[in-house]
Amino acid sequence: MILARDISFSYKETEQIHIPDIELGEHDELLVIGKSGSGKTTLLNILGGLLKPQQGTVKINQTDIYQLKGAKLDKFRGANIGMVFQKPHILAPLTVEENLALAQFFSGKAKQSSIDKILHDLGISKKKQSKVNALSEGEAQRVSIARALVNNPKVILADEPTASLDDENAETVVKMLKEQAHNMGAALIIVTHDQRVKEHVANQIIMGGQL
Amino acid sequence: MNMVRLSWKYLVAKPMNTGLNILLLALGLAIITVLILIQDQFENQMSRDAKGVDLVVGAKGSPLQLILSSVYHIDFPTGNIDLKEAKGVSRNRLVKKTIPLSLGDNYGGYRIVGTNHDYLDLYEVSFASGGAWEKPFEVVLGSAVAEKLNLKVGDTFMGSHGIGSSSHEHDHHDYRVTGVLAPSGKVVDKLILTSLESVWFTHGKEGEHDHDKMENAVAKRGFPETEEDRQITTLLIQYRSPMAAVQLPRFINSRSSLQAASPTFEISRLFELLGVGIKLIKGLAFVIIFIAGLGIFIALYNSLKERRYDLAVMRTIGASKGQLFVHIVLEGIILTSLGAIVGILMGHLFLSFLVMGQEQGALSNISAWIFLKAEVWILVYAITVGVFASLIPALGAYKTDIAKQLTK
Incomplete structure (x- = not known):
């Protein structure tokens, strides 16, 4: 599903960031x-x-993503990679449903049934017509997960998805990510410093030395 | 979901800002619309009414006044001329055709014009009912006159002295309506037409009221046969050849008591005078449009700062750089298109207020709800403003660095 090999990256020439090789099915x-x-x-x-x-x-x-140019990479990302961030970043002028529909539109995968299904699976069907300011923090994060997953991605990347949530919501979010990734047969990568997540995922790597 | 809907959603999320920008642009475009509508219709009207009239001969005075009074029936006549002199002019070899007009009376504010049937032919009139006059004191009504004064064929009325309303009534003889013209959009709509004889007999001395004269048929072409000293107000002339345009006015003006004026020349002189004012208003409109464009630019540019995160999120869910560019430009275009549509409608509305209550003035034949091809150009112009106003913000959206934005 996802393979990262021999990656080296530096913002400045002196500070090389060590990136581990990753291979997930x-x-x-x-x-x-x-x-x-x-x-x-x-x-x-x-x-x-x-x-x-x-x-x-x-x-x-099997696609080398950095061989894709410009809009092709964007379309590939929209269709195959679901990203979840620390903050939900729901587009405020749009309703929950429209946020998901936009993800489908940009990736060219329009299908109303998958919007309804994912909202149902994440327990936020009732919030379909709501704007972001009518959502609680936990609900908003679930909407952002729904938006990341609506296109049935191959890889789900979550960046500190629980950092701004309370214990209860943090657990729900991690469970949902795992459950949905499993359901759609996607690889799941969660990046976090949140100790609460540790017990849920067995396969772990540590970056930048011991905690 | 599509690009237009997406841009629209972002616009309605800020209704005040969007509304203000649309209104400002609409105001500028409304002014342009009014100017275009008036100019087009006014000029059309002017040239329609002067069609077939190459030269107007009347008493000495202001040539513009002569044209306005005897071709457009707006201003007061410069005075009367002797019938004999007028006949002399009509016999000139450069003249193809002449139509005599005699003004002086009105009914209900509408002018009573003494002339002959050539005048009806000049404006290619058709009758809604009845037919042309045959005898003295028989009249034909323009469509607007018949409608406003509620007169029909067979009705009679008493004319009043003077060109405007509010003058004393003539007490000797009733006019009788023999025909009502179909609406033509020309100056005849607002006129009461009759024979020269009718006007003469109204203003004649007491002794003239013998009944034989009243029963005689009037002259339908040319001048009436008369031995008396009669006067007419003006003579409309058609040239026989282009050469006449050079020679005839000079020839007539050199005579002491007559004046010749060309409608085309006088009207273009009038437009030149009005042109300064129109240019000023147009300039003002363009300033307003420029400010509106600037307003849209600033609004988009500022919203871009707040929206960098939204734009980065769009990129992560599959939007390309080009799509973000289009997204912002579309906002500009939607704003200005709406501004154009609102502006055009506002312009027509303004004009309908302007024309309202004007039945006999110079604007009376302008209709506010005619749409011109030029208005499409207003829309195109507005869209161009939208594109230019959104170009720099759109470029900013295009260049947004997603990774940097998301890690902030």
Whole structure:
């Protein structure tokens, strides 16, 4: 599903960020733990096709994503990679349903039934017509997960998805991510420094030395 | 979901800002619309009414006044001329055709014009009912006159002295309506037409009221046969050849008591005078449009700062750089297109207020709800403003660095 090899990246020439090789198949899960500043988010941006590394390859579903040019990479990302961030970043002018429909529109995968299904699966069907300011923090994060998953991605990348949530919501969110990734046969990578997530994912790597 | 809907959603999320920008642009475009509508219709009207009239001969005075009074029936006549002199002019070899007009009376504010049937032919009139006059004191009504004064064929009325309303009534003889014209959009709509004889007999001395004269048929072409000293107000002339345009006015003006004026020349002189005012208003409109464009630019540019995160999120869910560019430009285009549509409608509305209650003035034949091809150009112009106003913000959206934005 996802393969990252020989990746090297540096913002400045002196500070090389060490990026581990990663290889995950269907249903595989990986937890990347590290202090802030250890390059976790950089790793995720590289895996998500948002940041081109100086060296190395990232393959998703056999496609070398950095060989794709311009809009092709954007379309590939929209269709195959689901990204969840620390903050939900729901587009405020749009309703929950429209946020999901926009993800389908940009990736060219329009299908109303999958919107309804994912909202139902995440328990936020009732919020379909709501705007973001009518959602609680936990609900908003679930909407952002729904938006990341509505296109049935091959890889789900979650950057600190639980950081701004209370214990209860944090657990729900991690469980939902795992459950949905399993259902759609996607590889799941969660990057976090949140100790609460540790017990849920067995497969772990640590970046930037011991915590 | 599509690009237009997406841009629209972002616009309605800020209704005040969007509304203000649309209104400002609409105001500028409304002014342009009014100017275009008035100019087009006014000029059309002017040239329609002067069609077939190459030269107007009347008493000495202001040539513009002569044209306005005897071709467009707006201003007061410069005075009367002797019938004999007028006949002399009509016999000139450069003249193809002449139509005499005699003004002086009105009914209900509408002018009573003494002339002959050539005048009806000049404006290619058709009758809604009845037919042309045959005898003295028989009249034909323009469509607007018949409608406003509620007169029909067979009705009679008493004319009043003077060109405007509010003058004393003539007490000797009733006019009788023999025909009502179909609406033509020309000046005849607002006129009461009759024979020269009718006007003469109204203003004649007491002794003239013998009944034989009243029963005689009037002259339908040319001048009536008369031995008396009669006067007419003006003479409309058609040239026989282009050469006449050079020679005839000079020839007539050199005579002491007559004046010749060309409608085309006088009207273009009038438009030149009005042109300064029109240019000023147009300039003002363009300033307003420029400010509106600037307003849209600033609004988009500011919203871009707040929206960098939204734009980065769009990129992560599959939007390309080009799509973000289009997204912002579409906002500009939607704004200005709406501004154009609102502006055009506002312009027509303004004009309908302007024209309201004007039945006899110069604007009376302008209709507010005619749409011109030029208005499409207003829309195109507005869209161009939208594109230019959104170009720089759109470029900013295009260049948004997603990774940097998301890690902030």
